[in-house]
Amino acid sequence: MVALRAMAADVVAGEIARLEGRLPGLDERQREEVAQTVRRVVDKLLHAPTVRIKQLAAEPGGAGYADALRTLFDLDPETVASVSRADVTDADIKNRGRV
Numbered sequence: 001m002v003a004l005r006a007m008a009a010d011v012v013a014g015e016i017a018r019l020e021g022r023l024p025g026l027d028e029r030q031r032e033e034v035a036q037t038v039r040r041v042v043d044k045l046l047h048a049p050t051v052r053i054k055q056l057a058a059e060p061g062g063a064g065y066a067d068a069l070r071t072l073f074d075l076d077p078e079t080v081a082s083v084s085r086a087d088v089t090d091a092d093i094k095n096r097g098r099v
Helices: 002-022 028-058 063-073 077-084 090-096
Strands: none
Touching (some): 002 063, 028 063
């Protein structure tokens, strides 16, 4: 799920940059609040699927789930392979998705 969170972080960053261009009058505090809100929404939407795909990937035949995820979201196969790495914690995954 590192790849999915990284993709989501890129989308968030792009949308925040777009918002700054459309609303240049936002002060720094407002801009950061909007950015943090968007990141929280993305984190909440991705949390359950992230946990579940890690569980499924650890089961026999779990590689199929990682392949499906890669196909659905057009993710880099090298990064998707990291889903089954035992040394990646939920906190690591969550933090990598931050912008």
